[in-house]
Amino acid sequence: MRDTEVLDAAERRRAATFVRPVDRDVYIASHSALRRLLGAYLDRDPAALRFVREPCPCCDAPHGRPALAGAPLHFSLSHTRGLALLGFARTPIGVDIETLTAPEVVDEVASVLHPQERAELAALPPAGRAAAFARCWTRKEACLKGMGTGLAGDLMTTTLVGTGPDPAPVEGWETVDVPVPEGYAAACAVRTAGSPS
Numbered sequence: 001m002r003d004t005e006v007l008d009a010a011e012r013r014r015a016a017t018f019v020r021p022v023d024r025d026v027y028i029a030s031h032s033a034l035r036r037l038l039g040a041y042l043d044r045d046p047a048a049l050r051f052v053r054e055p056c057p058c059c060d061a062p063h064g065r066p067a068l069a070g071a072p073l074h075f076s077l078s079h080t081r082g083l084a085l086l087g088f089a090r091t092p093i094g095v096d097i098e099t100l101t102a103p104e105v106v107d108e109v110a111s112v113l114h115p116q117e118r119a120e121l122a123a124l125p126p127a128g129r130a131a132a133f134a135r136c137w138t139r140k141e142a143c144l145k146g147m148g149t150g151l152a153g154d155l156m157t158t159t160l161v162g163t164g165p166d167p168a169p170v171e172g173w174e175t176v177d178v179p180v181p182e183g184y185a186a187a188c189a190v191r192t193a194g195s196p197s
Ligand SMILES: CC(C)(COP(=O)(O)OP(=O)(O)OC[C@H]1O[C@@H](n2cnc3c(N)ncnc32)[C@H](O)[C@@H]1OP(=O)(O)O)[C@@H](O)C(=O)NCCC(=O)NCCS
Pocket: 027, 056, 058, 059, 063, 064, 065, 066, 076, 077, 078, 079, 080, 095, 096, 097, 141, 144, 145, 146, 147, 148, 149, 150, 151, 152
């Protein structure tokens, strides 16, 4: 079965909106991989899986985490130029993969981070800032995707994940950096079993 054949009508429509073929290809590959892996884990037909959106924890609208209605498996998906990352867990999970931000724009985009993270970045030599920023950003986005909010409101500023080699602990979440090829950064956050959801 070809990749596009497992996608539903909405996914095919979305795939057709990508301007750059590389982005379309990663979208199709990641969504078909998501369906195939969920199908394999749950012993269900990948093409027949129906996704829903959980209520947003910020505003209750149906644009929270994508989920499979009634399935005991949580998942998260992230794609960037040429690469995708998928995560699966028994508790809520968020993953994020990004290409490194150009060093000259790091200072600008870092303004949304936690004050402590901004101070950590400012103390680094310029050559180390892009990788440290990417570690911080992907950890944070993974946590916020796990929570289902996305990069909403002031959570980027109030959630502290750190820029150093080890993620700062976020209560109720286990965050790890995911090894990826040079030029990329990635992280995964899994809700600690027993934490209130
Ligand atoms: C959702 C968001 C985190 C995606 O980030 P991104 O770096 O652009 O994209 P990624 O590739 O890492 O992730 C995309 C995937 O995240 C998932 N996703 C979308 N919304 C999500 C949410 N609220 N929580 C968790 N995962 C979500 C989807 O699987 C999506 O895949 P798709 O675009 O192929 O369907 C980001 O676009 C965002 O925060 N948007 C704004 C959210 C917002 O305004 N919320 C308002 C709250 S009131």
